[in-house]
Amino acid sequence: MSTETPLTTTSYAILGLLAVRPWSTYELTRQMDRSLGRIWPRAQSKLYEEPKKLVRHGLARASAEGVGRRPRTVYSITADGRRALAEWLRRPGAGPVLESxxxxxxxxxxxxxxxxxxxxxxxxxxxxxxxxxxxxxxxxxxxxxxxxxxxxxxxxxxxxxxxxxxxxxxxxxxxxxxxxxxxxxxxxxxxxxxxxxxxxxxxxxxxxxxxxxxxxx
Structure with missing residues (x-):
């Protein structure tokens, strides 16, 4: 596994979504907003980089698909990704940070x-x-x-x-x-x-x- 860029909680959030099913980057950002936006809000610009980071770490794979005339990249979780997600889940996370x-x-x-x-x-x-x-x-x-x-x-x-x-x-x-x-x-x-x-x-x-x-x- 590459250690060039450390994984963050957002990385694991994306990995968790990939464990549910494969997604395109656009679908991932929408799903992050729809299902995780209330507990882990993040700017879309950051979310577009996370799947690429997971691929570099060998935790996800990218495949090109054609949708009409417009190609898109779909990301899916690898076996190493599932193991990394399970390892993260074994470590109790930090508590809430209140910002109001x-x-x-x-x-x-x-x-x-x-x-x-x-x-x-x-x-x-x-x-x-x-x-x-x-x-x-x-x-x-x-x-x-x-x-x-x-x-x-x-x-x-x-x-x-x-x-x-x-x-x-x-x-x-x-x-x-x-x-x-x-x-x-x-x-x-x-x-x-x-x-x-x-x-x-x-x-x-x-x-x-x-x-x-x-x-x-």
């Missing part, structure tokens, strides 16, 4: 107005509802047997449950935060933390030491 412009704006709300922050929270809830709409559509497709890869329903369900809980979390947090911020004066710098809400936040932060029921409190 809306949270950043709330964090620095004391340099703006309460109205600004309420608008941001409203947008956060709308984002959660919008993203969950796609999540719900996918879940219904699998439940009704209309999904493109029904043989992968078990794996998709587990990841889908995480996304469902995440979107619910954002929406519930936005509702709670809106109620709190609505009681602030117009200038957030003059706001004081509500002792009851502070105690509730502390209690919830201590979920890991509360036993099996900690997450439901």
């Amino acid at each position: 412009e809306q949270l950043l704006q709330v964090f620095f709300a004391d340099s703006g107005t309460t109205s600004d922050t309420l608008a941001t929270l409203d947008a956060a809830r709308a984002w959660a509802v919008e993203r969950n709409a796609d999540n719900l559509t996918t879940a219904r497709a699998y439940a009704e047997g209309r999904a493109p890869f029904p043989e992968r329903a078990a794996q998709t369900m587990v990841v889908g449950r995480f996304l469902t809980e995440y979107y619910r979390l954002v929406a519930a947090w936005a509702d709670w935060a809106t109620d709190v911020v609505a009681r602030w004066p117009e200038q957030p710098r003059d706001a004081e933390a509500d002792p009851v809400e502070m105690a509730g936040t502390l209690r919830r932060a201590d979920w890991s030491s509360q036993g099996p029921d900690g997450l439901s409190r």
Whole structure:
């Protein structure tokens, strides 16, 4: 196996898709956006290079196919690629990295107005509802047997449950935060933390030491 360019998590994501079936580069980028875009978003320009890297490593093979007058390259996984994918799966991955412009704006709300922050929270809830709409559509497709890869329903369900809980979390947090911020004066710098809400936040932060029921409190 070549070591000229190290494999990245994106490399293994592409390899995972190739383990499902062969794809052209265009199909891979669309599938990355459709099925993995919510958990591993990447720019299309980067995705077009990954299959070539996998070929250089001997983990995928490229074959030319004709579609009408326009040729295309289709990539498929090799035996070495399947072994590399299995080896990657044996190593626990890194945890999520949270990136939210809306949270950043709330964090620095004391340099703006309460109205600004309420608008941001409203947008956060709308984002959660919008993203969950796609999540719900996918879940219904699998439940009704209309999904493109029904043989992968078990794996998709587990990841889908995480996304469902995440979107619910954002929406519930936005509702709670809106109620709190609505009681602030117009200038957030003059706001004081509500002792009851502070105690509730502390209690919830201590979920890991509360036993099996900690997450439901």
